[in-house]
Amino acid sequence: MHLDLTDLRLFIHIAEAPSLTQGAKRAFMSAAAASVRIKALESQLNTHLLYRDSRGVELTEAGQRLLKHARLIMRQVGYLKTEFDEYGADASGHIRIFANTTAVTEFLPEILAGFLARSPGVTVDLQERMSRDIVRGVLEGSTDLGVIAGPVAATGLQAIHFSTDTLVLVVPKGHPLDSPAPVKLAEALGYHHVGLQAGSTLQEFMTEQAERLGQHLTWRIQVTSFESICRMVEAGVGIGVIPESAARRHIRTMDLSIIPLDEPWSVRERSILVRELQALPGCIRALVNLITTGNAPAVAP
Template sequence: MLFDMNDLRLFIYVAELKSLTRSAERMHLSLAAASSRIKGLEARFGMRLLYREAKGVKLTPAGETLLRHALDMMQQFTMLKSDMQQYSDEIKGHVRIFANTTAVTEFMPAALGTFLRSHPNVNVSLEERLNNEIVRGIQDGAADIGIVAGPVQAQGLDIINFSTDQLILAIAADHPLSNHETVLFSDTLQYAHIGLHEGSTLQHFLDRIVSESGQRLNLRIQVRSFEAMCRMIESDIGIGILPKSAAQRHKRAMRIDLVELDDPWAVRERSIVVRSTGTVAQYMRDLIDCICALPTY
């Protein structure tokens, strides 16, 4: 049975967007043409693949099975193009990465620098996302590689642990906590905090920790970078939680002190998430190797 890859790509978009109209727009097709392609797939298999509902479409059990295989086939097709394009000087591929805050700001610049120097014909898109969005992006085929910190629900995906992410407390040099070697996060909640913006994976994680404890976080200011956070902390506006690697880097240029957190969640596994390590394109495997080869932070 032969398949048109564009039909499969359209079906994947329909599953992702839950809308035939929006999927047609993404494929630059008329609604009638997109509907005809989906009906053609259903006729080929002799079964319904979608439930048409008032608010959009939903996959049938058969549609879920087709989606799983369609994603695998698209990934195999990407791998085929990658392997064949090594004989061409044109752009060989594109890697879509969803990553958490620390990855985007701290270690991915170094990993991508190394990777792109040896792969000048590969383009990369890097987006900051929450852990659950990263996993869903890999499952849905919206991203090729995901980078997360801490435990995630990633059934059916391959997970590669490559380092740890240690969170630490940063305070002004003359702060009352400066004489502590370690501190519990709960003991910091009596002080005003400087946090990252609401879309940050780290801030989302800390908000969840506070919520589960039944306590309250006095979030005085939210900023968009670890550097801005440390500047605020240096000015004694508040204290903040950030990755140890970022804190140590900014400490070299600012008058801040660092205190280790004595909470078990303060040290988290950093992991790479992919659909299958055996089917990703060679250049994607090379990028994974670059990430895994980074110094431990």
């Protein structure tokens, strides 16, 4: 069997479009030429890869399997090119990161700012994703690395622990829950909550914890940052669950109380997920090293 990289790249474009015409356009070829190549690929693999109709295309089960392998192959080809780039092994490249809400909004921006300042040949695509999508993205090769909090239930991945994320309850001064004693989530569910926008990993996580208790969180308002949550809480709009690091920072300028949560899930291990660290380009290994140890070699041309 001989698989052509052009065919694999074309197949990925079509799968992500998802239409043969749009996929062909992304691959800079005509729809007719793309159709011939896909039919030849199906013939070589002896299976149907796409369902075709007037609305576009849909991947068959075999097509879904090929897409996973194709993404991994093309990403590895990209790594190979990066390793032999004119700048050297770790001076240039593109890094895609899937991360949870806390990572995207709290600590990664500062880390990436310093890293990119020292690495002029590196570009980064940082995307906030749900935990399950982060794991799937690393497994399937649609992202180079993932940053996640909590246990990782996936084989075939390396989980590199780098810190601990503790969730706490923030309430306005004088609130009925304003006490040094830790509280159960069930005690807090009787009050209006201020949270992040729908789709954030933390919002989804807290919704799941409430549902496990057979209850629901009542969202008074959903905002875009932990600072906004704290300002709403200070104003008496509701209470909120946020990382302790964020709460400690904002309590310096806001009249809030931090209440520990008496829940086993409130302490979550932060980890970086990769398929195989040593197989990644030097620029990605340098970033992983920076996140985990606070040190990274200068990546200069």
